[in-house]
Amino acid sequence: MTIFEKVLEIYQEYYICLHCLGRMFSLLGTDTTNYDRGKSLLLAMTMENHRVYLSRHENHDQAIVILKILAEKARFNPALSVLEREGIEYSKRNLPEKCYLCNDIFSDVPTYAKIALKSLNNLEFKNFLVGTALNSQIVNKEDNFKAHFNLLDSESFKNHFNREVGKELSLILQKPSEFTNPDITVIYTLGFTSSEVNLVIRSTFVKGRYNKFIRGIPQTHWDCRACRGKGCELCNFSGKQYKTSVEELISPEFIKEAIAEGSKFHGAGREDIDVKMLGKGRPFVLELKNPKVRTIDLEKLQKRVNKRNKNKVKITDLAYSSKEQVKNLKFNAENTKKVYRALTSSLENISKEKFETLLNELKITFENQKIQQRTPNRVSHRRADKIREKKIFQIEGKFIKPKVFEFIVEAQGGTYIKEIINGDNGRTKPSFTEIFGFPIECKKLDVLKIY
Numbered sequence: 080m081t082i083f084e085k086v087l088e089i090y091q092e093y094y095i096c097l098h099c100l101g102r103m104f105s106l107l108g109t110d111t112t113n114y115d116r117g118k119s120l121l122l123a124m125t126m127e128n129h130r131v132y133l134s135r136h137e138n139h140d141q142a143i144v145i146l147k148i149l150a151e152k153a154r155f156n157p158a159l160s161v162l163e164r165e166g167i168e169y170s171k172r173n174l175p176e177k178c179y180l181c182n183d184i185f186s187d188v189p190t191y192a193k194i195a196l197k198s199l200n201n202l203e204f205k206n207f208l209v210g211t212a213l214n215s216q217i218v219n220k221e222d223n224f225k226a227h228f229n230l231l232d233s234e235s236f237k238n239h240f241n242r243e244v245g246k247e248l249s250l251i252l253q254k255p256s257e258f259t260n261p262d263i264t265v266i267y268t269l270g271f272t273s274s275e276v277n278l279v280i281r282s283t284f285v286k287g288r289y290n291k292f293i294r295g296i297p298q299t300h301w302d303c304r305a306c307r308g309k310g311c312e313l314c315n316f317s318g319k320q321y322k323t324s325v326e327e328l329i330s331p332e333f334i335k336e337a338i339a340e341g342s343k344f345h346g347a348g349r350e351d352i353d354v355k356m357l358g359k360g361r362p363f364v365l366e367l368k369n370p371k372v373r374t375i376d377l378e379k380l381q382k383r384v385n386k387r388n389k390n391k392v393k394i395t396d397l398a399y400s401s402k403e404q405v406k407n408l409k410f411n412a413e414n415t416k417k418v419y420r421a422l423t424s425s426l427e428n429i430s431k432e433k434f435e436t437l438l439n440e441l442k443i444t445f446e447n448q449k450i451q452q453r454t455p456n457r458v459s460h461r462r463a464d465k466i467r468e469k470k471i472f473q474i475e476g477k478f479i480k481p482k483v484f485e486f487i488v489e490a491q492g493g494t495y496i497k498e499i500i501n502g503d504n505g506r507t508k509p510s511f512t513e514i515f516g517f518p519i520e521c522k523k524l525d526v527l528k529i530y
């Protein structure tokens with residue numbers, strides 16, 4: 080069966096628009112549009128049958144029948160004109176019938192583009208993508224039609240709609256479509272007589288490093304343990320376990336500047352609430368959700384955040400980042416080296432000489448060795464109970480007073496430093512307490528460096 084015979088078969092049963100006709104043969108012939116495919120098919124058929132008609136050939140009657148189908152059923156104007164010029168009678172159907180497959184949606188692409196334009200107002204974006212969710216009525220009709228006529232070279236309703244509306248929007252907005260990582264995805268929920276537009280706005284990611292100069296605040300917001308964030312008497316109806324956090328000190332300025340709906344703070348690991356983050360700081364990525372503005376003056380913002388949080392937190396090295404870098408951040412946190420300073424106190428009085436001997440033993444035991452850490456008691460309510468193997472690289476020590484020592488510990492990310500010191504009742508092995516032979520407690524801990 081030729082394409083032309085198939086077209087006649089279709090129009091004998093249904094009226095479909097030129098977009099949909101071309102779409103049914105979309106895999107045939109490239110570098111053209113479905114509309115041009117459809118129109119070319121009908122025009123070629125009109126011309127061929129006009130030729131046969133004029134030749135007074137034996138197929139003369141058959142040509143008239145075909146021209147009539149093209150005029151009456153396909154409502155193709157050139158075929159209508161031929162019939163009129165040759166004085167052949169045909170029935171003029173006045174009833175405006177809509178395309179069986181698309182209900183004339185494809186003839187109304189600019190209207191659909193306009194609906195999206197309204198919601199794109201006031202948004203900053205470089206590129207976009209159109210996506211469609213079709214209702215089942217459209218999908219079923221389409222599937223049955225293609226099966227009935229055995230149409231194997233067609234393009235889907237969705238693809239056609241996405242591309243055509245995308246082209247229209249691209250032209251109006253003067254912005255390109257982007258398929259892999261669009262700033263905005265315009266999603267149409269489409270039925271034959273209904274449509275709705277929703278936007279998916281890609282988050283903006285800003286990376287940097289932060290310092291925490293005070294003790295007593297967590298890295299990120301914690302829900303109140305009693306009410307789980309709902310607000311209760313214990314938390315003064317704030318829903319928070321701690322008054323503030325590094326996240327809460329940093330993110331509001333970003334949210335304001337990007338006119339975002341919210342944010343998520345991703346840290347490369349985290350220090351305990353009572354631990355300072357010194358040196359060059361800890362890498363983080365701030366994810367800004369549903370931002371209306373994507374280009375923000377990072378330098379200005381850094382200054383503003385730092386001024387507001389003087390002596391509390393500080394951010395540096397701000398730059399734009401991506402979702403991939405968030406994943407790397409989490410992954411690398413476990414594998415980077417970290418340097419800690421621990422101020423400790425011991426239960427027993429020891430001399431400086433004794434301390435030097437014990438320090439030497441610590442070095443022999445720990446340096447470039449692996450330790451076994453079972454999840455500490457203090458965090459076991461929120462982390463799986465298992466044994467982690469962590470590497471310790473270097474230990475330095477300083478005798479301050481008979482019961483007070485300072486240690487510098489260089490260890491693999493994720494090592495529980497307080498527990499290497501106190502031994503956590505044998506859950507961390509070996510430990511400073513074990514080597515010294517009497518209990519040693521970490522009193523103050525600072526992170527000095529994250530590689």
Ligand SMILES: [Zn+2]
Nearest residue numbers: 096099178181
């Ligand atoms: Zn159509």
Ligand SMILES: [Zn+2]
Nearest residue numbers: 303306311314
């Ligand atoms: Zn509460």
